[in-house]
Amino acid sequence: MTTQLDLLIHKEYGEIPQYTPKDFKANIDVRWCAGCGGYSILAQVQRIMPDIGVPKEKIVFVSGIGCSSRFPYYMDVYGFHSIHGRALAVASGLKVARPDLSVWVATGDGDCMSIGGNHMIHASRRNVDINVIMFNNEIYSLTKGQFSPTSRVGQKTKSSPFGVLDDPFNPSSLALGSGSTFVARGYDNNPSHMKHLFQRAAQHKGFSFVEIYANCVIFNDGAFDEYTRKETRPTSTINLEHGKPLVFGFKNELGIIMDGYKPKVVNLDEGKYSVNDLIVHNEQDSTLALILSDMSFNPELPRPMGVIYAESKPTYDQKVTWQINDLIERKGEGNLDDLMRGDEWWEIK
Ligand SMILES: Cc1ncc(C[n+]2csc(CCOP(=O)(O)OP(=O)(O)O)c2C)c(N)n1
Numbered sequence: 001m002t003t004q005l006d007l008l009i010h011k012e013y014g015e016i017p018q019y020t021p022k023d024f025k026a027n028i029d030v031r032w033c034a035g036c037g038g039y040s041i042l043a044q045v046q047r048i049m050p051d052i053g054v055p056k057e058k059i060v061f062v063s064g065i066g067c068s069s070r071f072p073y074y075m076d077v078y079g080f081h082s083i084h085g086r087a088l089a090v091a092s093g094l095k096v097a098r099p100d101l102s103v104w105v106a107t108g109d110g111d112c113m114s115i116g117g118n119h120m121i122h123a124s125r126r127n128v129d130i131n132v133i134m135f136n137n138e139i140y141s142l143t144k145g146q147f148s149p150t151s152r153v154g155q156k157t158k159s160s161p162f163g164v165l166d167d168p169f170n171p172s173s174l175a176l177g178s179g180s181t182f183v184a185r186g187y188d189n190n191p192s193h194m195k196h197l198f199q200r201a202a203q204h205k206g207f208s209f210v211e212i213y214a215n216c217v218i219f220n221d222g223a224f225d226e227y228t229r230k231e232t233r234p235t236s237t238i239n240l241e242h243g244k245p246l247v248f249g250f251k252n253e254l255g256i257i258m259d260g261y262k263p264k265v266v267n268l269d270e271g272k273y274s275v276n277d278l279i280v281h282n283e284q285d286s287t288l289a290l291i292l293s294d295m296s297f298n299p300e301l302p303r304p305m306g307v308i309y310a311e312s313k314p315t316y317d318q319k320v321t322w323q324i325n326d327l328i329e330r331k332g333e334g335n336l337d338d339l340m341r342g343d344e345w346w347e348i349k
């Protein structure tokens, strides 16, 4: 089936086989603990793959190190299990060398925000056309439960027996602040929402960052219960939809207005405010995106879920290609020998 994405971006692929999610399942056992949030992420990624309009042999999953980074083994496409924190560097190089590939990164909060933090901000600011799925379990799981850059203040872990002292990163704010052109957040026990986010990331031409709250049943069980359980989710989170007012609550009785330059919760049932007073989500508004992302750690406000920001601009790999083509047009094809010798050279006798 030829999708719209195929026609717009990957027209060179030609006719693509009619895949099913099963075609993307590797023929090996998944070695995550029973109940790990990773299973649900994997299932939704496999579910969207048939519709992204890319042939299997043009899809690559790159990872670093961590439980989440075992992801490429479980996908029946090309994969690269690289070294800790370096997934984004490997993926960036791959995309620039082979712009025809659909490049995905599966990474953990430790891998992406800590040891790979530098690569995260630079891949992001360059707008390399790769899709990053960050499994946020707020802990280092593979190394058995040390705190990570997203662990919470006061959290007791194997490496913080008296409680974490550092303020955590807010991943979406870091992504926005470093120039990500697509930023979204979801959670492991909402498969249809996750699927939608992965589809949107796949359609996005540029750097996409999708943070998924992924429960680690062994080292940080229940960390996201407040935001993912149906008993508390309606008041602790807000679902972002482009063009729709920011409403939430069990009966959509709550909303967000701007009070000066700060978002504030109002109760629509009290009669003072109507839905027309509420902020309307505009995923192309970068100022609003920062405000929404900043709501995440404010206990008085619901935590936004969905597409926070989506902006269209030239990607790094496109710019590299344009630059090379321009130089070839102006200076002709180069050759490796001339490049290695340069204009100046010395002979040592
Ligand atoms: C250079 C280097 N430093 C540290 C480690 C040890 N190490 C392996 S995985 C990991 C953290 C993994 O945590 P995260 O990225 O959050 O993934 P998770 O296991 O939670 O999915 C660390 C510190 C390593 N393998 N290599």
Ligand code: SF4
Binding pocket: 031, 032, 033, 035, 036, 037, 038, 067, 068, 137, 141, 142, 215, 216, 217, 218, 219
């Ligand atoms: S230790 Fe945690 S993150 Fe790792 S596989 Fe088990 S549940 Fe998943």
